Amino acid sequence: MSEKRYDDILLICDLDGTLIPRYEMIAEDNVRALNTFTAAGGVFAVATGRTPESALPYLDGITINAPSIFFNGAMLKDLSADQVLETRTLEGDLWRTFAARILYQFPRACVEVYTQEQCNIISPKENDDPRLEEEFYSVNHTTLRDMEDATWLKFFICDAPINLSFIERLAKELGIDQCSTSFYSDANYLEFVPPDTSKGAMAEVLHAMPAYTERRVIACGDYENDIELLRMADIGIAPEDASKDAKGAADRIAPPCREPIVPWILREIL
Numbered sequence: 001m002s003e004k005r006y007d008d009i010l011l012i013c014d015l016d017g018t019l020i021p022r023y024e025m026i027a028e029d030n031v032r033a034l035n036t037f038t039a040a041g042g043v044f045a046v047a048t049g050r051t052p053e054s055a056l057p058y059l060d061g062i063t064i065n066a067p068s069i070f071f072n073g074a075m076l077k078d079l080s081a082d083q084v085l086e087t088r089t090l091e092g093d094l095w096r097t098f099a100a101r102i103l104y105q106f107p108r109a110c111v112e113v114y115t116q117e118q119c120n121i122i123s124p125k126e127n128d129d130p131r132l133e134e135e136f137y138s139v140n141h142t143t144l145r146d147m148e149d150a151t152w153l154k155f156f157i158c159d160a161p162i163n164l165s166f167i168e169r170l171a172k173e174l175g176i177d178q179c180s181t182s183f184y185s186d187a188n189y190l191e192f193v194p195p196d197t198s199k200g201a202m203a204e205v206l207h208a209m210p211a212y213t214e215r216r217v218i219a220c221g222d223y224e225n226d227i228e229l230l231r232m233a234d235i236g237i238a239p240e241d242a243s244k245d246a247k248g249a250a251d252r253i254a255p256p257c258r259e260p261i262v263p264w265i266l267r268e269i270l
Helices: 028-039 052-059 094-105 161-174 199-208 224-232 244-249 261-268
Strands: 009-013 043-046 068-070 075-078 083-087 110-114 119-121 139-141 154-158 181-186 189-193 216-220 235-239 252-254
Touching: 009 199, 009 261, 028 043, 028 261, 043 068, 052 068, 068 199, 075 199, 094 110, 094 154, 094 161, 161 181, 161 189, 181 224, 199 216, 199 224, 216 224, 216 261, 224 235, 224 244, 235 244, 235 261, 252 261
Parallel strands: 009 043, 009 216, 119 139, 216 235, 235 252
Antiparallel strands: 068 075, 075 083, 110 119, 110 154, 154 189, 181 189
16 A cells, blocks of 8 residues: 655644643644655644744744744744745834824833744733743743834733633724724734734645645644634634634534644544
8 A cells, every 4th residue: 555645735723722832832642743745755844823943943843844824824934944924014103003002001011013034012011921831832022112113013912811802892992993904813902913914824825835735735724713724724624622713614524633733634634
């Protein structure tokens, strides 16, 4: 019997809650399955809300042989060449006004401005989200004034869900909803990226590249920020413990995240 080949497959996978249980490292079964997949002609890319440097420690020992998606679709980067291929940016002074209002009205929020280089926290240090220190983020504590001339890729607020609902109202009041795409990446994480930006939109850019355009797309994700990615794929897959909306956008439901998803894909889908 000939060895199974994956020469026609592009696999794009979310990290937290999909490939990796939250606050844990990747399972060895996933590592072995991914390397089996790429060794047999498959192409693998990551699609995450993380920065490149905060994603890489979770991917040690894995062959990533296609450009990957970061900042929830605001960056496409070739990790092997250490080359940024495309970015989307938040434009206009309105973002500074929005950030200032949040800092004033929600004094316990952790407010983060993501640039190409790092995560910049403009709220008081005591408000920091604990995940930042635990999850390999390069963090710069700074002020809104010092970020005024920077190029923003993503704007992020961590706060109680009730407060985030008021921040959504503020965004509409100021017109932020007209110049951005927003979504939750967890119950207490509200994110804003440039208009028409998503993991799915950047996955379309990736798939249109000559090296990948003939491949079928298999995509995996577990939360609201993965919905467009799941919809654009030929087969979208969500874990059983994914959000209701993510599962609604998926074509297939995999076992819960704690059961390694890639061996299941190779066994049940491919």
